[in-house]
Amino acid sequence: MAEAKNLGGAGLRGQVAGQTALSTVGQTGAGLTYRGYDVRELARGAVFEEVAYLLLYGELPTQRQLDQYRTKLKGLRELPQALKEVLERIPANAHPMDVMRTGASFLGNLEPEASFAKQHDVTDRLLATFPAVMCYWYRFAHQGVRINTTSEQPGVAGHFLELLHGNAPTDLHRQVMDVSLILYAEHEFNASTFTARVCASTLSDMYSCITGAIGSLRGPLHGGANEAAMAMIEKFSSADEATRGTLDMLERKEKIMGFGHAIYRDSDPRNEIIKEWSKRLAEESGDTFIFPVSEAIDRVMWEQKKLFPNADFYHASAYRFMGIPTELFTPIFVCSRLTGWAAHVFEQRANNRIIRPSAEYTGHAERPFVAINQR
Ligand code: COA
Numbered sequence: 001m002a003e004a005k006n007l008g009g010a011g012l013r014g015q016v017a018g019q020t021a022l023s024t025v026g027q028t029g030a031g032l033t034y035r036g037y038d039v040r041e042l043a044r045g046a047v048f049e050e051v052a053y054l055l056l057y058g059e060l061p062t063q064r065q066l067d068q069y070r071t072k073l074k075g076l077r078e079l080p081q082a083l084k085e086v087l088e089r090i091p092a093n094a095h096p097m098d099v100m101r102t103g104a105s106f107l108g109n110l111e112p113e114a115s116f117a118k119q120h121d122v123t124d125r126l127l128a129t130f131p132a133v134m135c136y137w138y139r140f141a142h143q144g145v146r147i148n149t150t151s152e153q154p155g156v157a158g159h160f161l162e163l164l165h166g167n168a169p170t171d172l173h174r175q176v177m178d179v180s181l182i183l184y185a186e187h188e189f190n191a192s193t194f195t196a197r198v199c200a201s202t203l204s205d206m207y208s209c210i211t212g213a214i215g216s217l218r219g220p221l222h223g224g225a226n227e228a229a230m231a232m233i234e235k236f237s238s239a240d241e242a243t244r245g246t247l248d249m250l251e252r253k254e255k256i257m258g259f260g261h262a263i264y265r266d267s268d269p270r271n272e273i274i275k276e277w278s279k280r281l282a283e284e285s286g287d288t289f290i291f292p293v294s295e296a297i298d299r300v301m302w303e304q305k306k307l308f309p310n311a312d313f314y315h316a317s318a319y320r321f322m323g324i325p326t327e328l329f330t331p332i333f334v335c336s337r338l339t340g341w342a343a344h345v346f347e348q349r350a351n352n353r354i355i356r357p358s359a360e361y362t363g364h365a366e367r368p369f370v371a372i373n374q375r
Pocket of ligand 1: 220221222223225254255256257258259260261262263305307310311312
């Protein structure tokens, strides 16, 4: 750990590693924009497919384009039988992120990207099938049922909730899930997106780029933070206990998941939106401890460390109020961020040079080789 601190530029922090027209993160003004639009305005006024279309096709759709896009995605939801069989073989104790990684990779065996001209179609297929990949496995492994992988829900948000719970979601739940998918859709050169771009820069196929990105998103310092935040929130049964417990964790120099950010310095613009919705869900569900516990942790982190909640922290409680099992939190992130990853792959392919940085060598000076029998 001490060694890492000596490396001033560790983690490539602050270095420009390429160009993008997709989003800005941490700049003055909105804090987060997708193709020039403030994410908070998108979250208040758009549905997820509008944002997916914006990222993948370049501009916000007209009503007609949106209807056509949703209809297209709806027609692509059915999972191939061979993929269902593979999902059925994954054990119930597997991490759902590993299931997503396998799902993306295996679909690439069944329906390979024949050429880059097919990149939009491959992306739309992944976007349409990911909720079913997660829910088919989850419900088969945990409840022993083989679900229908299609639904009449017009969008990804409602489709996912219906597959998970087996019945149509309320308007409120569908709306919150739409907001959540919008907030998670794109975030510039974060670790998983950078993974996707590095992979794309070798002219690899879309499935490989997405599979690699899922692997990067899995870690608790990245997408896994919302799960870790929930696990921590659940340890406390009251706001007072949470205050004391958080102080103790800070005393022991433990990291509090869902706080801090590599780019944002004062706040994460996504937080104010999801916190508002989490509060509303708390009121709707008659919650008496999860939201107060979350706020207590939030307060201590600000008072003690001037650290603010990032997008993951109040997502944890919002998802819990919608009855989503904790281990599915990060896979939902995948269903959304897929749009940002793929848009970055398109961008990388359109103006590509293989990404190949240099390293500062810290090993031995050149030395003579000694044969094994003389060592
Ligand atoms: N809990 C406790 N301390 C934290 C912290 C947290 N969540 N986040 C940052 N810090 C501390 C760091 O340890 C560091 O302290 P030090 O200088 O004494 O070592 C200091 O605050 C500054 O950290 P910073 O340089 O801003 O963070 P980073 O760029 O290295 O890392 C994260 C950014 C996101 C990886 C980091 O904040 C983190 O691990 N957060 C928790 C995981 C998380 O929520 N990830 C999701 C990100 S969207």
